[in-house]
Amino acid sequence: MEAAWWFAFQGDRLLVQLEPHEVAIPCLVDFAELGLPTLREHYLGFLDGRHCYAVELAEGIAPPKGMSFDGLRQVYGRMDEGLLSVACRAVQIVEWDRTHEFCGRCGARTKMHATERAKECPQCGLLHFPHLAPAIIVLVARGREILLARARRFRSVMYSTLAGFVEAGETLEEAVIREVQEETGITVREITYFGSQPWPFPHSLMIGFTASYAGGEIILNDEENVDARWFTADNLPQLPDKISIARKLIDSFLEKQGK
Numbered sequence: 001m002e003a004a005w006w007f008a009f010q011g012d013r014l015l016v017q018l019e020p021h022e023v024a025i026p027c028l029v030d031f032a033e034l035g036l037p038t039l040r041e042h043y044l045g046f047l048d049g050r051h052c053y054a055v056e057l058a059e060g061i062a063p064p065k066g067m068s069f070d071g072l073r074q075v076y077g078r079m080d081e082g083l084l085s086v087a088c089r090a091v092q093i094v095e096w097d098r099t100h101e102f103c104g105r106c107g108a109r110t111k112m113h114a115t116e117r118a119k120e121c122p123q124c125g126l127l128h129f130p131h132l133a134p135a136i137i138v139l140v141a142r143g144r145e146i147l148l149a150r151a152r153r154f155r156s157v158m159y160s161t162l163a164g165f166v167e168a169g170e171t172l173e174e175a176v177i178r179e180v181q182e183e184t185g186i187t188v189r190e191i192t193y194f195g196s197q198p199w200p201f202p203h204s205l206m207i208g209f210t211a212s213y214a215g216g217e218i219i220l221n222d223e224e225n226v227d228a229r230w231f232t233a234d235n236l237p238q239l240p241d242k243i244s245i246a247r248k249l250i251d252s253f254l255e256k257q258g259k
C-alpha cells in the first residue's frame with residue numbers, strides 16, 4: 001500500500017504537521033494510524049502520483065503530537081501550492097457533505113450519487129452539488145495607475161483589488177461594472193478575463209478581470225472599504241500575499257510596465 005495525503009478537517013481547520021519552515025499534510029497509508037476517530041471520508045483523486053483523501057473529525061479531538069489544527073488562511077503561503085489547492089477542494093467537499101445530509105426540498109435523508117460528486121434525494125430525486133459562490137475580482141487601471149481599496153475587514157493596512165459576489169441573473173461583466181461602481185463610484189470599460197482561483201472561505205470561486213477606467217471620481221459608496229486610491233508602481237501600499245489572485249493581477253500589471 002502506498003502512502004496517501006490526508007486532508008483532515010475539524011470544522012474548517014486543517015490538521016497539519018508542524019515543520020520548521022512550512023506546514024505539511026499527514027502522508028500515511030491509513031489515516032487510522034493517527035488513532036483519531038473520523039466522521040466522514042471522501043476520495044479526492046491524485047496529486048503527484050499519490051491518492052488524496054478528505055476526512056472530517058469531530059469537534060473537541062486534540063491533534064496528535066507535533067500537529068495542529070490551522071485555518072486555511074493561516075497556512076496560505078506556508079504550504080506547497082499543489083497541496084493547498086487540494087486542501088481548498090477538500091474543505092469544501094467536507095462542508096458540503098456535512099450541510100447536505102437532508103434534502104432541501106422534501107427533507108428526506110440524502111445519499112451519495114453513484115457516479116457524480118453529488119448527493120441525491122431518494123424520495124424526490126433532487127441532486128445537491130457542492131455549492132460554489134462565484135465572485136469577481138478586478139484590477140482597474142488608469143494609465144500607469146491602479147485602483148486599490150482597503151477593506152474594513154482587513155486587519156492590516158493592506159490595499160487590494162476590488163471584489164464582490166456575482167448576483168443571481170447577472171453576467172460576470174455586469175458584476176464587475178456594478179461592484180466597481182458601488183464600491184468606488186468609478187465606471188469601467190474594456191473588461192478582460194484574467195484567470196480564476198478557488199477561494200474556500202467558505203466556498204467562493206474568484207474570477208479575475210482587468211478593466212480600464214472610463215470615468216468618475218472616487219467616492220466610497222458602501223461600508224465595505226475604509227479607503228480607495230489610485231496607486232502607481234513607485235507608490236504602492238502593503239499588498240496581498242503572492243499566492244492570491246489579487247496579487248497576481250497587480251504583479252501582472254507591474255510586469256507589463258517593466259517594474
Ligand SMILES: [Zn+2]
Nearest residue numbers: 103106121124
Ligand atoms: Zn427530496
